[in-house]
Amino acid sequence: MHLILLLSGLSFQFSHGLQPQFAFFQTPKTWSEAQSICREQCFDLATINDMREMKIVLEAVGDKYDDAVWIGLLKGTTPRWHWSLADDDFYKEGERNYLLWSSINVNYNCPFFKDGKLNMVSCEYQRYSVCFDARQQGADRYILNTRRMVWTAARDFCRAHYTDLTSLRNDAEYQIVQQVANGSEVYVGLFRDPWEWSDQTDSSFRYWNPDEPVWTDSTQTCVAMLKVNSGKWGDRACTETHPFVCDCRNKLSFIKLRISPQDSMLDLSNPSVQADILEQMSQKLKTNNTTAVFHLNWRKKSDGTIFTKEP
Known part of the structure; x- marks a missing residue:
């Protein structure tokens, strides 16, 4: 049998190559109510895949809110590893999970790189970092930032001046970053958190406000854009009522x-x-x-x- x-x-x-279309709903709702409305009228609460889409959302929302705007991110139950550079086209099969560890500590969420391996550390430690610049070619794409920063500050620095913190996709990339680091302990783009998108896609893009930890047990369950931080994200109680952004690019079946x-x-x-x-x-x-x-x-x-x- x-x-x-x-x-x-x-x-x-169905995807026809359309520009992502985000709809801003100004009537305040709880996160769950907003999710239901987005799924009924569009696709889902907004999933944001990269800075290009984040800028589109910021333009759609503008100055038309007082405090916070719901997006589709909420806390799941299982922390997972992600790369800060979220572009799917950047990774070949298996490259997202090509992680060479020297040590692992379940209490930490931001590895640093040294001597060809990854080591666990608190995200609040200040270290050098290695940025990635997609506009360059070869080894010139990897830039050592010698200003000591916590992991989130290093990520924001790399995004502001280059593309993002570097990923480590293969042996060649590990070797290049080892040469660039020149023996220093450096942050790369790897981080761990339990956040999940409402539509079940796997975007690793995060746009937290500067004071938001990568992840702690004390954070609230749902995520919103915060006006006080110019649209950068923060965690809020899901029962609060706020305007919200839907992703209306396609209908999910x-x-x-x-x-x-x-x-x-x-x-x-x-x-x-x-x-x-x-x-x-x-x-x-x-x-x-x-x-x-x-x-x-x-x-x-x-x-x-x-x-x-x-x-």
């Missing part, structure tokens, strides 16, 4: 599917298997509709699982 599994949900959207594996040994919790299923479905959709571009993602449940076995 084959196992019959019910997927918790498969999301897809959810499909429930049943899968009967022909191979009883197939591990449907394996990310590679899940990716293969999405690829097969994508090819099928393209066969039926050659004009649209489909972006398929599994919608995970709160415990991180995708599949549920039917009784």
